[in-house]
Amino acid sequence: MKILHLISSPRGEASFSVKLGNAIVEKLQAANPGSTVTTNNLTNTPFPHLEEVHINSFFTPLENHTPELAEAVKHSDQAITELKNADAIVIGVPMYNFGLPSALKAWIDHIARAGQTFSYSENGPVGLIKGKKVYLAISSGGVYSDGPMKAYDFTESYLRSVLGFLGMIDVTAYRVEGLSIPNLKDVALNNAVESIIL
Numbered sequence: 001m002k003i004l005h006l007i008s009s010p011r012g013e014a015s016f017s018v019k020l021g022n023a024i025v026e027k028l029q030a031a032n033p034g035s036t037v038t039t040n041n042l043t044n045t046p047f048p049h050l051e052e053v054h055i056n057s058f059f060t061p062l063e064n065h066t067p068e069l070a071e072a073v074k075h076s077d078q079a080i081t082e083l084k085n086a087d088a089i090v091i092g093v094p095m096y097n098f099g100l101p102s103a104l105k106a107w108i109d110h111i112a113r114a115g116q117t118f119s120y121s122e123n124g125p126v127g128l129i130k131g132k133k134v135y136l137a138i139s140s141g142g143v144y145s146d147g148p149m150k151a152y153d154f155t156e157s158y159l160r161s162v163l164g165f166l167g168m169i170d171v172t173a174y175r176v177e178g179l180s181i182p183n184l185k186d187v188a189l190n191n192a193v194e195s196i197i198l
Helices: 015-030 050-059 067-072 074-084 102-111 156-165 190-193
Strands: 002-007 035-043 089-096 116-119 124-127 134-142 170-177
Touching: 002 015, 015 089, 015 124, 015 134, 015 170, 035 124, 050 074, 050 102, 067 074, 074 102, 089 156, 102 190, 124 156, 134 156, 156 170, 170 190
Parallel strands: 002 035, 002 089, 089 134, 134 170
Antiparallel strands: 116 124
């Protein structure tokens, strides 16, 4: 099994989304001996937020690329190649202001490309990245999986939607939550790791 582990927290090993993501990766490796892991830390090597040159590089045929466009499309091409090569994708998702960190959103903007990861047909869009297993490692200070704050969670719902649009419909979310709540914070990580069932 080829595992792609995406890290989007800038907090390094102190990050709970990183700790939960690592636990998922470890369980995948234990269940699939000989697996390889590619770790892509999106905060150490951030993808640029889309600018005009990136959009132009996506929609200009390869044979018409200028040196500038060829350089601009490199991040996207590399990310899509990693995605296509992976059997399982583990995505660390710290909740920032009810949504994704901008580093993770930038990665998504570079992988969502017409003709590469989805296409348009007479019946609508078709996802082209199929047969992948995706695991989300979501961390949050509050509890957003259920209860009155669930409506504020735009992490899992957004990722399920955009990944599904690209063809990745087999998505499982694990959460380490309540990290700022006194009676939950000390057991949150252990509860999250124990919930991991592959």
